[in-house]
Amino acid sequence: MSKKMILDLDTGIDDTLAIAYALGSPEVELIGITGTYGNVLVEQGVRNALAVTDLFGHPEVPVYAGLPHASRKDSFEVLPVSAFIHGQNGIGDVEIPDSDRSPESGSAVDFIIDAVKTYGKDLVYVPTGPMTNIAAALAKAPEIKDEIGKIVLMGGALTVCGNVDPWQEANISQDPDAADKLFRSGAPVTMVGLDVTLQTLLTYKETATWRELGTPAGRFLADMTDYYIKAYETTAPKLGGCGLHDPLAVGVAVDPTLVDTLKINMKVDVEGPTRGRTIGDNDRLNDPVKTMQVAVGVDVPRFLNEFMTRITGLAKA
Numbered sequence: 053m054s055k056k057m058i059l060d061l062d063t064g065i066d067d068t069l070a071i072a073y074a075l076g077s078p079e080v081e082l083i084g085i086t087g088t089y090g091n092v093l094v095e096q097g098v099r100n101a102l103a104v105t106d107l108f109g110h111p112e113v114p115v116y117a118g119l120p121h122a123s124r125k126d127s128f129e130v131l132p133v134s135a136f137i138h139g140q141n142g143i144g145d146v147e148i149p150d151s152d153r154s155p156e157s158g159s160a161v162d163f164i165i166d167a168v169k170t171y172g173k174d175l176v177y178v179p180t181g182p183m184t185n186i187a188a189a190l191a192k193a194p195e196i197k198d199e200i201g202k203i204v205l206m207g208g209a210l211t212v213c214g215n216v217d218p219w220q221e222a223n224i225s226q227d228p229d230a231a232d233k234l235f236r237s238g239a240p241v242t243m244v245g246l247d248v249t250l251q252t253l254l255t256y257k258e259t260a261t262w263r264e265l266g267t268p269a270g271r272f273l274a275d276m277t278d279y280y281i282k283a284y285e286t287t288a289p290k291l292g293g294c295g296l297h298d299p300l301a302v303g304v305a306v307d308p309t310l311v312d313t314l315k316i317n318m319k320v321d322v323e324g325p326t327r328g329r330t331i332g333d334n335d336r337l338n339d340p341v342k343t344m345q346v347a348v349g350v351d352v353p354r355f356l357n358e359f360m361t362r363i364t365g366l367a368k369a
């Protein structure tokens with residue numbers, strides 16, 4: 053049986069690339085997408101997830117709307133910097149048709165819990181936005197921490213600074229309390245953070261190969277990702293490309309050997325000036341059981357080759 057995957061996304065340009073990577077990976081079956089907020093409002097992210105799964109030829113993937121804001125807040129507004137990086141519509145202001153499907157009527161949190169009960173160790177859950185939905189699932193059904201196969205998240209930074217401020221990475225910053233609950237839950241979590249995602253960069257050279265395919269999906273991927281690369285020229289001019297944050301998390305979920313990891317029990321600072329920082333938990337330093345792994349090294353050429361092969365294959369079809 054192939055592994056089952058759930059993506060939890062604030063769809064988002066690199067979230068869309070994560071969907072494409074998952075759909076282009078025969079090792080996994082994408083059994084559902086749960087929507088979160090961050091790059092966009094949850095409604096916009098769900099709309100994008102429905103539209104892009106249609107465009108990629110996979111209308112069978114169900115999409116659920118998740119919680120619309122952080123656990124300690126009562127609303128959410130998109131930050132101007134998010135709109136600058138991902139566009140007002142979250143997908144680089146590229147227009148693609150709305151899906152004629154609607155989001156599933158059930159709750160995203162219940163879908164996650166039910167999937168763990170159904171697939172157990174064969175399920176991998178990949179959150180690439182705030183950790184609000186999985187924290188709510190763990191609060192409702194704490195036993196799933198022992199039943200799930202693994203959680204591979206994009207978020208945080210251990211050996212480098214954040215991208216919101218010196219302490220905070222964007223996904224963790226949206227809901228540090230939720231991320232802290234996940235990190236301390238004992239669930240088998242791999243953190244794929246800025247330590248590695250800022251080493252995996254895409255340039256206009258690669259997006260040109262998608263455009264040359266001449267397919268609607270190829271043109272969409274090229275136009276959307278060019279918007280993202282252009283934004284990076286302003287926000288991170290020294291990098292020389294855009295960070296493949298969310299697709300790297302999917303890549304690691306499919307093939308953990310793409311990264312070197314450190315086994316460590318982590319926490320998130322939830323109080324004081326370092327709120328949002330992802331760091332080792334001193335209280336569990338001497339615990340012989342380490343439930344988390346943090347990616348600290350990545351095989352960049354191998355990942356980029358996998359990324360281009362899988363996404364180009366999908367966009368060609």
Ligand code: RIB
Pocket residue numbers: 062064065066067090091180181206215221222223297298
């Ligand atoms: O810090 C990078 C992360 O923030 C990515 O998941 C991106 O999509 C945004 O959500």
Ligand code: CA
Pocket residue numbers: 061062063064066067091180181298
């Ligand atoms: Ca994201």
